[in-house]
Every structure is written in structure tokens, then in C-alpha cells.
Amino acid sequence: MKVLLATIAAAAVLFAGQASASQALAQKSGCLACHQIDKKVLGPSLKDVAAKYKGDASAEAKLIAKVKKGGSGVWGPMPMPANSPQVKDDDIKSIVKWILTL
DSSP: OHHHHHHHHHHHHHHHHHHHHHHHHHHHTTGGGTBOSSSBSSSOOHHHHHHHHTTOTTHHHHHHHHHHHOBOSSSSSOOBOOOTTTSOHHHHHHHHHHHTTO
């Protein structure tokens, strides 16, 4: 039982570390200038994005493409600018994966 609890605690710490690293990456990349985790700013909250795409197996690919190329019309008239090439592809993928866990 102690081993199981220790394993769960270690996994929680590891996940929290990854989440905070991804949040820091989102901040560094400028995402949090227009999006907040739990409230709408210029763009939708990141939790709303995660909820909209929950259960969608193609969500990660769709969101990576949207973040790279930008777009408009999904969440209203405010366009999202393209984030490529200034944000590396691996960073975009990490950020999108994190968003989908919220």
C-alpha cells in the first residue's frame, strides 16, 4: 500500500512539473497574452478549448495547425495570428498537449 501511494505521489509531482513547464512555455511563447487558463480574454480560455475538443481524436493535430497558421471564426470574429516560425513546432506541440489536459 505504501509503495502504491508513493508511486501515485511521484506521478502527481511529475505531472505537475510537466504542467508548470508547459504553462511557462505558453507564457514565454505569448499565448497567455490573449488566453488565460480559466477566463476569456481576447481569445477563449484554455479550459474552454480543452472542453470543446474533449474526446476528439483529431484535436491535437487540428490545434497544432491552428496555432501555427492562425485563423478566425471558431470562437468569434477576433483572429488568432500565426505563431510559426517564431514558436518552434515542438513547443507548439507541447503547449497543445498541455491545453488538452486542462
